[in-house]
Amino acid sequence: MKQQRSCRPRGFVSVFVLVAMVGAVLIATASLVRVTSQSRHSARNASQPQVDLLFESAVDLAKSRLESQPQYDGETWQLNKADSGLRQSAKVVIEIESNTDPNLRNVEIVVELGDEPAATIRDRRTWTISLPASEQN
Secondary structure, eight states, X not given: OOOOOOSSOTTHHHHHHHHHHHHHHXXXXXXXXXXXXXXXXXXXXXXXXXXXXXXXXXXXXXXXHHHHOTTOOEEEEEEOHHHHOOSSOEEEEEEEEEOSSTTEEEEEEEEEEOSSGGGXXXXXXXXXXXXXXXXXX
């Protein structure tokens, strides 16, 4: 008895299903990447006021330390979530460098806000501040 051959090649349905699954996985991956990106952006926007307050506090601290100690070169402080009232723990690094003008100092501040390394917000800002009049030459 002869086998009848069908007009369609064998496995066509399997190949079609496989291609459809690959397409679905690519679409799902793209959607997941987009949702993750939006989630990080939302978290950053929610934490931005805390970051701004930490920068403001660090600049005020640097100015007051330079008033009392002209040779002040910076410091690092760690804020625990429980002790500080912040939603996340934070680390602030203040570095003071001399300027070409002897009456000015460059202040670089780095703020790291977050408990998880992958979700930590890092921001760096630099200011140039003048020394108090009593310390100027």
